[in-house]
Amino acid sequence: MSGGCIVRTGLAALLACASGCFVDKGGTTPLEGDPPFEHPGVGAEGIPGVGPEELGGGALQGTSRSVRRMTIDTLQASMRRVAGNDIAGNPILWRFNNRDGFSDAAFGKALGRPDFQSSTEEGTVSNALYVKFVGDAARDICTQMAKNDLVRLDAGTRALFPAAPVDGSATEAQITANLQYLVLRFLGLRVAASDELLPALRGVYDAGVESVASPAGSELTPAAEGWRGVCVALFESPLFHND
């Protein structure tokens, strides 16, 4: 089933299935050979019945909670919380023309925040507009996070790379630890160092590092650029947008 859920066509479709298809890496992962904790309530056709034998059989459980995309209010608040504050203590926001990009004075209404006058319902589908603006917000916020972290001398106060130095001296273990930290910070997932999720993010990091051909004159160091890339990827992940 998970193979069928590998989506290559767009974020919208990913949002619909990723949470359901992603096997939790937390402490509740069942032992090998055990049946899943609970069984599907209905088959693929929506017909209730008995669970498949290979899943332990037995009566099917009822339908669980569903999954929706965040509203614009929650997205705005969540990106702000994940981004943290700048060195002056002000929240890092998506800035557009000196406004919060998610505010109604910028793109809040275009993104679907209802005013209960001309629009009364907030659609929680991930359309092209949503994906585009989330991308813009992620790039802007992640750049600010990286720049602010670069001037923080105390590594423990950094938001984006607290566990790995960005002067080129980071060890493999430090990079892995920082990836684990970011996955927890952005997605609320506690993953092991050996988790299969991390190599994918490591690929993002490496691509970012390589993209800085000449560190001289660049606003970010190669490693900081790598972490900025990981930040954007995590902000664009369906696991961030699903509640």
Add this chain to the structure above:
Amino acid sequence: MKTSRPWQALGFALCSVLASSASAEEDQCYLHRELSPERLLRRLSLDLRGVVPDVAEYEAVEGVDEIPPEVIKAYLDSDEFRLQMRRYHESLLWTNPNVALGNVNFALTTARFPDTTLVYYVPGAGNSRLFRGGDGTHFCQNRPQSELGYDAASGLPNAEPAGVDGTGAFVAEGWVEVHPYWDANPNATIKVCAFDAQTTEKYTLPDGDPDAGTHSCDSVLAIKSKSCGCGPNLNYCMVSGTVQPAVLTSMREQLLRLVDDHTSGQEPYSRLITTKRSWVNGPLTHYATYLGQRQSLSLTQNVRQPADGVLPELPFTAADQWVQIERESPHSGILTLPAYLLRFQTNRARANRFRIAFEGQHFQPSGTKDTGCAKEGDDLTQRCVCRGCHVTLEPLAAHFGVFVESGTTALRDFEPAYPTASACAKGIAPRNAGWCDRYYSAVPDLVDPDIRTYKLKALQYDDAAHPLIGPNFDEGPEGIAQANIDSGLFHVIATRHMFEFLMKRAPNLDATSTDYEGKLIEEIAEEFRTHDNFKLLVERLLTLSIYRRMP
């Protein structure tokens, strides 16, 4: 990957790998699995606080079997939960009014003289014509009124001939400097044309006038007196761009404050739709005291009535100072607050929103052909197709008939009917046929159509063929709200809505389905009805195992 948007592409790749990692582990994608503590914390935080947890909060639940109850309690007690419940109720009620509260008879506009002096005046043609003559388009000249003085006998500003237009000669007075009530700076003044800035509060029509007597200048009907202007501190007038947004914002906040009170667990949730208690601040107090009764009869009518309660003395600028007041019957919780009545301006719309939000029902046109009905006529409860909904809707709407449509004026103290048009026009002083038309409908006598009784509009169809209109009008919104609570439906529907909010799907109410959740909803609703505590309802729903599984 060095495309122009490398991280988006990498993001897509990452998501694919996330899915693949599941495949690699067990080649399974379990639809149902209990969430990890961190992911459950995230879900709880998003639902209850509208924001993800921070890293410290994730760290605090590392290794726990389940989220500690005190964490959920802290979320429920947080200010963010209060704001979430505001959003939730606004989604349910859509109560963000947006109506024009000013009009040309008392909304001030500005003009700039060649020397850049800015002057305020009321642009209404009727006022201008009364003050200055001409075609009603003129305002004052650019000089202080002190240079022109005031008429010793009448006290009116002196004016000088200023020209002739198509309708005749006109005059122009000067300007005076006034501190406007909307400016928090007590030393701030603006220049206002002297006729418009008059501070007279009463005017008297002489004997012989059909409306002889003393009347208030603070009235939409104060158009006969040249001595009536904007009153002290311009209290009877407004700059729409400044005053209107403050009043509309306050109306929205007024309703949300009641939502706060009844979702915090301090006040019973069901009282949200029945309480007489309300909140007012400076802008609302000023609007209700001075401006509501000045609105043109063709626009929204918000004339303060005794039923609206005693207002505190608050200046307009006290926008953040909120005071509780007690209203009287027929007020009923949020249903009779301006934010509700002005958002849903007809009695039908008010009843329809009530039915959706608190009775859980929507009107749907019939899919079958309607026969044995009236093909013509004004009575929608008889007309083909229309009657499918209006047989139900009209009696419901009658509950809201005790408040004027397109307005908030409570009609409890209005005469329900007048025998003639003349008597109806005399229902207000000075008499006004337009006022009668605004509030009353002429209902021809069944025997002699020449006899036309003027009934309050909501009572137009109060007759033997519509036996519920009269009683429902008398019960008011209180009647429908209390019946909704007494029947248990209020708590069932509130449970259903909150279930949908938390579970991101509607409960399965198909009784033939093995996944039927109607009994569960009824069970929880019954508990809710007993304690009537909104927070306990939320807490109860969070304990359901279906909330704690993924997806």
